[in-house]
Amino acid sequence: MSVSISPGRVGSEFVKKIKELSGETLQLCYQCGMCSGNCPMASNMDLSPRQIIELARLGLEEEIADSRTVWICASCLACTVTCPRGFDLSRLMEAIRLLTLRKGVDYVRPEEIPVEERGELPQIAMVSGLRKFSG
Ligand code: SF4
Numbered sequence: 096m097s098v099s100i101s102p103g104r105v106g107s108e109f110v111k112k113i114k115e116l117s118g119e120t121l122q123l124c125y126q127c128g129m130c131s132g133n134c135p136m137a138s139n140m141d142l143s144p145r146q147i148i149e150l151a152r153l154g155l156e157e158e159i160a161d162s163r164t165v166w167i168c169a170s171c172l173a174c175t176v177t178c179p180r181g182f183d184l185s186r187l188m189e190a191i192r193l194l195t196l197r198k199g200v201d202y203v204r205p206e207e208i209p210v211e212e213r214g215e216l217p218q219i220a221m222v223s224g225l226r227k228f229s230g
């Protein structure tokens with residue numbers, strides 16, 4: 096997924112909110128890409144973890160919202176333990192998910208899961224998934 100950045104679209108309020116929610120200092124990241132290289136889910140993401148950080152600190156909320164990456168993130172912490180700067184990317188991913196869910200946007204809606212499939216799905220995974228992906 097390519098992202099074009101036009102001037103004047105920097106969302107400082109978005110940056111402030113994700114800093115508050117994640118507790119992380121976005122400026123710590125120097126874009127080395129080790130997080131993306133070690134992420135087990137990266138091949139399923141349309142934007143790499145490294146790109147999400149860059150978009151986040153630029154305040155490009157719409158570009159992040161258009162991407163599936165934060166929902167694909169499994170919160171496994173592989174990026175966090177390998178980051179040479181001590182940046183906890185999993186907390187940033189969670190902060191972005193929370194901000195989205197607080198707007199009333201559910202990534203997964205139970206009513207959209209076909210009835211015939213509901214009985215087949217592992218119940219623990221269902222509960223866990225709905226907690227993580229719905230507001
Ligand atoms: S590993 Fe750390 S410093 Fe490198 S791009 Fe990822 S978050 Fe930034």
Ligand code: SF4
Nearest residue numbers: 134168169171172174
């Ligand atoms: S926490 Fe998310 S972004 Fe980080 S390595 Fe795991 S799946 Fe990838």
